[in-house]
Each structure stands twice: as structure tokens, then as C-alpha cells.
Amino acid sequence: xxxxxxxxxxxxxxxxxxxxxxxxxxxxxxxxxxxxxxxxxxxxxxxxxxxxxxxxxxxxxxxxxxxxxxxxxxxxxxxxxxxxxxxxxxxxxxxxxxxxxxxxxxxxxxxxxxxxxxxxxxxxxxxxxxxxxxxxxxxxxxxxxxxxxxxxxxxxxxxxxxxxxxxxxxxxxxxxxxxxxxxxxxxxxxxxxxxxxxxxxxxxxxxxxxxxxxxxxxxxxxxxxxxxxxxxxxxxxxxxxxxxxxxxxxxxxxxxxxxxxxxxxxxxxxxxxxxxxxxxxxxxxxxxxxxxxxxxxxxxxxxxxxxxxxxxxxxxxxxxxxxxxxxxxxxxxxxxxxxxxxxxxxxxxxxxxxxxxxxxxxxxxxxxxxxxxxxxxxxxxxxxxxxxxxxxxxxxxxxxxxxxxxxxxxxxx
Amino acid sequence: xxxxxxxxxxxxxxxxxxxxxxxxxxxxxxxxxxxxxxxxxxxxxxxxxxxxxxxxxxxxxxxxxxxxxxxxxxxxxxxxxxxxxxxxxxxxxxxxxxxxxxxxxxxxxxxxxxxxxxxxxxxxxxxxxxxxxxxxxxxxxxxxxxxxxxxxxxxxxxxxxxxxxxxxxxxxxxxxxxxxxxxxxxxxxxxxxxxxxxxxxxxxxxxxxxxxxxxxxxxxxxxxxxxxxxxxxxxxxxxxxxxxxxxxxxxxxxxxxxxxxxxxxxxxxxxx
Numbered sequence: 001x002x003x004x005x006x007x008x009x010x011x012x013x014x015x016x017x018x019x020x021x022x023x024x025x026x027x028x029x030x031x032x033x034x035x036x037x038x039x040x041x042x043x044x045x046x047x048x049x050x051x052x053x054x055x056x057x058x059x060x061x062x063x064x065x066x067x068x069x070x071x072x073x074x075x076x077x078x079x080x081x082x083x084x085x086x087x088x089x090x091x092x093x094x095x096x097x098x099x100x101x102x103x104x105x106x107x108x109x110x111x112x113x114x115x116x117x118x119x120x121x122x123x124x125x126x127x128x129x130x131x132x133x134x135x136x137x138x139x140x141x142x143x144x145x146x147x148x149x150x151x152x153x154x155x156x157x158x159x160x161x162x163x164x165x166x167x168x169x170x171x172x173x174x175x176x177x178x179x180x181x182x183x184x185x186x187x188x189x190x191x192x193x194x195x196x197x198x199x200x201x202x203x204x205x206x207x208x209x210x211x212x213x214x215x216x217x218x219x220x221x222x223x224x225x226x227x228x229x230x231x232x233x234x235x236x237x238x239x240x241x242x243x244x245x246x247x248x249x250x251x252x253x254x255x256x257x258x259x260x261x262x263x264x265x266x267x268x269x270x271x272x273x274x275x276x277x278x279x280x281x282x283x284x285x286x287x288x289x290x291x292x293x294x295x296x297x298x299x300x301x302x303x304x305x306x307x308x309x310x311x312x313x314x315x316x317x318x319x320x321x322x323x324x325x326x327x328x329x330x331x332x333x334x335x336x337x338x339x340x341x342x343x344x345x346x347x348x349x350x351x352x353x354x355x356x357x358x359x360x361x362x363x364x365x366x367x368x369x370x371x372x373x374x375x376x377x378x379x380x381x382x383x384x385x386x387x388x389x390x391x392x393x394x395x396x397x398x399x400x401x402x403x404x405x406x407x408x409x410x411x412x413x
Numbered sequence: 414x415x416x417x418x419x420x421x422x423x424x425x426x427x428x429x430x431x432x433x434x435x436x437x438x439x440x441x442x443x444x445x446x447x448x449x450x451x452x453x454x455x456x457x458x459x460x461x462x463x464x465x466x467x468x469x470x471x472x473x474x475x476x477x478x479x480x481x482x483x484x485x486x487x488x489x490x491x492x493x494x495x496x497x498x499x500x501x502x503x504x505x506x507x508x509x510x511x512x513x514x515x516x517x518x519x520x521x522x523x524x525x526x527x528x529x530x531x532x533x534x535x536x537x538x539x540x541x542x543x544x545x546x547x548x549x550x551x552x553x554x555x556x557x558x559x560x561x562x563x564x565x566x567x568x569x570x571x572x573x574x575x576x577x578x579x580x581x582x583x584x585x586x587x588x589x590x591x592x593x594x595x596x597x598x599x600x601x602x603x604x605x606x607x608x609x610x611x612x613x614x615x616x617x618x619x620x621x622x623x624x625x626x627x628x629x630x631x632x633x634x635x636x637x638x639x640x641x642x643x644x645x646x647x648x649x650x651x652x653x654x655x656x657x658x659x660x661x662x663x664x665x666x667x668x669x670x671x672x673x674x675x676x677x678x679x680x681x682x683x684x685x
Contacts, residue, residue, distance in 0.1 A: 367598055
């Protein structure tokens with residue numbers, strides 16, 4: 001039984017598995033990036049859906065490959081720490097390069113001229129570099145674990161507000177398009193947000209015209225706050241972040257018994273926006289706004305015609321006009337714009353950032369030409385042993401004074 | 414001809430002179446040509462930087478939008494990184510015979526959209542931009558240099574007496590490996606900075622956009638190549654060919670995907 005486990009462990013940390021999984025994932029990602037249906041607004045064909053490839057980067061084939069990569073990297077990393085620690089302490093691996101004595105040349109002077117430092121008989125070059133592969137692999141493990149944790153704990157959603165409109169995000173029908181991890185909160189954040197002002201085409205110096213909002217918010221236990229928001233960066237409200245989204249449109253605002261109501265309209269044509277709603281008595285109505293210029297014209301929509309359809313009957317409404325809504329009188333306040341926003345609660349992000357940091361640290365240390373050398377004692381005619389992670393062949397060639405030599409055997413890691 | 418155009422063409426002419434000088438040096442072993450080639454490359458940097466500076470002043474942002482700005486800046490950085498590497502490792506000077514023609518061709522590719530100027534989207538208002546784009550350019554320059562070392566290694570392996578101006582094959586092979594490690598790091602920084610920038614702007618750090626997916630694929634491919642060396646002891650010709658594979662993936666990521674697939678990165682090569 002123990003042999004079986006040992007054999008399994010050896011297979012899981014084998015270089016062959018690492019190579020196979022990495023090549024598989026690289027090929028999968030390379031193909032996945034070019035699939036036409038991964039682009040926004042495209043629909044996967046039936047055959048792709050039947051193979052579970054409608055969302056290729058959430059498919060079992062991809063997630064299975066990533067899981068295998070994590071297991072392989074974990075198994076490899078266990079041994080890497082021991083080997084890195086041994087090198088750190090000056091214990092050379094069996095594959096260390098042997099520099100035979102070449103009197104009157106001094107191996108110590110030769111190595112010191114190539115960046116080795118320390119007190120004989122142990123010399124080091126870029127000693128920290130011995131940890132590079134270990135840190136890089138730990139970074140990959142932490143990053144992958146962080147992504148899983150972040151996906152499981154995070155939730156996000158979309159909401160839309162008109163100028164002057166307030167809404168609690170956890171109220172029914174306010175947030176939509178929600179994505180929620182397995183262990184994420186089941187309700188949207190308990191946050192009341194007000195859109196104070198919105199301009200879809202503000203030109204900031206040096207940039208294309210884009211959305212900008214002034215948002216105010218109130219959360220339980222936190223003072224009311226207000227901030228200006230554009231698509232360059234979100235704002236943080238406790239553990240929630242709010243981002244300006246691209247979608248925008250027209251909204252009809254009316255008052256009934258001193259209560260303001262807002263209806264968000266969707267684009268039904270270049271100069272036509274509509275919304276189908278049901279009034280409190282269950283009657284189906286359609287709001288319609290026709291504009292002189294295009295709905296997304298940066299210079300403005302020009303004149304508007306606001307209509308309310310009761311079945312086939314059209315009622316045109318001027319600003320301040322009254323109409324019947326749910327059997328009661330209502331008054332048209334005006335037409336403004338609604339703006340789209342997203343919210344996000346990214347718990348577990350710290351682990352992702354730690355993974356990024358470790359991967360970059362490991363990659364940076366990988367660049368260092370680290371090495372460890374054990375010199376023969378003075379008077380001894382023994383070989384000097386050197387372990388270098390890069391350039392063993394060039395080092396040996398320089399020592400024997402010829403351009404080429406037998407390749408240096410690499411230490412399996 | 415505008416001022417900017419004059420400076421650009423002055424740089425292109427000097428790079429062309431440098432190409433001729435390197436070819437004469439390597440082909441006919443004339444030392445005088447080497448000095449001329451190096452001097453032309455160094456002098457070419459000045460009008461090149463001025464032309465980009467003038468464009469910067471005209472459009473109000475750095476060279477990271479439209480093909481002209483991006484490719485011209487990439488060429489500038491390639492020449493700069495090459496000259497710095499040649500200063501650091503003297504034997505690399507003759508790599509100019511590989512690098513300078515690439516820089517010259519990049520200038521030709523860039524000038525096709527010289528007239529195109531555009532404002533950048535508001536999401537470019539971020540400090541991550543500098544890290545993301547800066548390291549993308551450094552990555553592109555170092556992987557080209559790594560491939561140039563690998564190419565020179567292959568030439569010298571086949572005919573030991575060829576390119577006597579370059580270091581011995583073992584040293585070239587080591588330099589190719591070291592440059593690939595550097596480009597692996599730069600690509601990693603580029604990807605991470607891009608992810609953090611996306612998180613700052615949109616609240617998500619990864620969206621499987623074609624270019625970010627292609628960059629991840631390139632990073633993994635480079636990881637595979639480095640594994641072949643570290644775990645299987647691959648070196649010599651096989652590593653040289655694998656360096657070309659990494660270069661091919663890098664070129665596809667940096668220059669091909671944005672031109673043929675709709676992506677949030679279209680603006681940097683297409684100008685949309």
C-alpha cells in the first residue's frame with residue numbers, strides 16, 4: 001500500500017506530468033482565445049454546448065487541467081524547499097560542476113572575478129536566487145488558490161439609477177445580472193445609493209468623452225458619503241466597490257401623491273426608447289420617447305416626444321402634464337438619463353494579490369545568476385565544486401580555457 | 414513635411430545607415446563599419462525620441478494609442494535595450510546585424526498610420542497604465558534580443574568561424590537564456606499590472622479578453638521552455654529553437670491578435 005502511495009507521489013511530481021499539463025493548458029488557452037463564441041454577444045453553437053465548451057474557461061476540461069497543474073505544482077514544491085534550503089546552507093547537489101586544479105590558476109580568484117563572494121571554502125553568487133524556483137511555484141499555488149477563494153467568496157451585480165433617484169441595492173428588483181460564488185452573501189449589499197448627477201459625455205483633458213457620475217451612498221453604521229465616479233476607477237464603500245458602467249439610456253420621471261417614480265427606458269431604435277410596465281392595478285402600459293437626434297448623440301437628443309400607450313391608444317405628454325396611472329392622477333416631471341453601475345464584493349482578493357507578488361518575486365530572483373561553490377582546502381589538490389543555475393557550460397569553458405566543453409548535467413528539480 | 418515627420422525620417426535614415434554598417438562589418442569584417450553602425454544607431458535614438466516627444470505634445474498622451482505611436486515606441490525601446498545590452502556585454506555589439514533591420518522594419522510598419530491621431534479612453538487615467546505598457550514594451554524588446562542571441566548561436570554552431578565579432582556559442586546560449594528569463598519576468602509584470610489596472614477600472618482582474626488570454630498562453634509557453642531547460646537539461650540547438658517558439662507566441666500576442674480580433678486592446682494597434 002505504501003509503495004502505491006510513493007509511486008503515486010512520484011508520478012504527481014514528475015517532470016513529465018508538469019510538461020504534459022503545461023502544454024495541454026497552453027494549447028487549450030491558445031485555442032480557447034480564438035473561439036468566436038467567447039466574444040461578447042456571441043452564442044456558442046449546439047455542438048460546443050453539448051461538449052461543455054460553451055464557456056471554455058469554465059469547462060470541466062479546463063478546470064480539470066488547472067486542478068492537475070495545482071496538484072503537480074504542489075507535489076513539486078514540497079521537494080523544492082528542501083533543495084533550496086540545502087543550497088542556501090552550502091550543501092552542493094551531486095550534479096555540481098567539478099573544476100579540476102590548474103596550477104598556478106586560483107579557483108577562488110577565478111570565481112570571485114565572476115561575482116562569487118563570501119568566506120572560503122564556501123562562496124556564493126546571488127545567494128537569494130536559490131529560492132527563485134521555490135518562490136515562483138509557491139506563488140503559482142497561492143495565486144490559483146486565491147482565484148478559487150475569491151471566486152467562491154465574491155459577488156457582483158449591476159444596477160441602474162436616474163439622476164435624483166435613490167435605491168437600496170438589497171431591495172427587490174434593484175440589482176440584476178448578479179454573479180455569486182458558492183460561499184458568497186446571498187443578498188446584494190445593504191447600501192442606499194443616490195445618483196446626484198450624471199453626464200454621459202464629459203470630456204476630461206486628454207481623454208475621449210466618457211461617463212461621469214456623482215454618487216451619494218449611505219450604509220448602516222457608516223456616515224453618508226458622496227464621490228465623483230468615472231470609468232477610470234471605482235469607489236469603495238466598506239467592503240463594497242462601485243464602478244461606473246457603460247450602459248445608459250433615457251428615463252421618464254413622474255410624481256404621484258408627492259412620491260417620485262422613475263421608469264428606465266431601453267433603446268428600441270436609433271431615436272426611439274421604450275419601456276413596457278404594469279401599473280399597480282395590473283394594466284399593461286408602454287412608455288415611449290422619440291427623439292430628434294440619435295439617443296447616444298454626444299451633442300444631445302434634441303426635441304423629445306413623450307407618449308404613454310394604453311394598448312392601441314397613445315397619449316402624448318408635455319412637461320408637467322397629468323395622466324392616469326393605476327387609477328390615480330400622476331404628473332410628468334421630465335425625462336432624464338439613467339446610468340449603469342456595477343458593484344463588487346471581492347473577498348479573498350488579498351490571496352490573489354499575494355500570489356501575484358510571490359510569482360513576480362520568484363520570476364525576479366530567477367533572473368539572478370545564483371551559484372554556490374565549495375573550494376578545495378589550501379594545499380589540497382582536490383577539485384573545486386560549483387553549482388550554478390545558469391551558465392555552467394560557459395563557466396567550465398572559461399576555466400579550462402577553451403570555447404566549448406561537455407554540457408553540464410542539470411540537477412533535476 | 415512637418416517637424417515631427419522630419420525627425421521621424423531622420424531617425425529612420427540613421428537606422429538604415431546602421432543596418433548597412435552592421436552588414437558591412439559582419440560580412441566584410443571592416444572595423445570602421447562597426448563604429449559607423451554603432452554611432453548611427455545611437456544618433457538615431459535622438460531624432461526618434463524627439464519625433465515621439467512631438468507626437469506626445471500634439472495628442473496629449475504617451476505613445477500607447479494607434480499603431481504608429483506603439484510600434485515606433487517599441488522600436489525605440491528595442492534599439493535602446495540592444496545598445497544597453499551591448500554596453501553591458503561587449504560581445505553583443507554584433508547582434509546589431511539582427512536587431513537593427515528589425516528596428517528599421519518596425520519604423521516602416523509604424524509609418525503606415527503616421528497621420529492617425531486619437532484621444533485615449535478615460536480608463537487610461539491610471540498609474541497601472543505606465544507599468545502595464547512600459548513592461549509590455551520591455552518584454553517585446555528583450556524577447557527579440559533573446560531570439561537574436563539564439564539565432565547567432567545557431568549560426569556559430571553550424572560554422573564556428575562565422576560571425577567572429579560575436580562571443581563563443583556557449584556564451585551566446587547563456588545570454589539567450591538570461592534574456593528569456595528577463596522577458597519572462599517582464600511579461601509577468603505586464604500581465605499582473607494589466608490585471609490590477611482592470612480591477613481598478615472595472616472591478617474584475619481577468620476577463621479572458623483575447624489579448625490577455627494570448628499573453629497568459631505566452632507566459633505558460635515560456636514556462637514550458639524554461640522547464641525543458643531546468644528539468645530536462647535541454648540546451649544548445651533545441652533551446653535555440655524553443656526560444657524562437659517563445660518569440661512566435663510573443664509576436665502573435667503583441668502584434669497579431671489586436672489586428673484581427675475585436676478586443677479591448679484594439680486601440681493600441683488599430684486606433685479605434
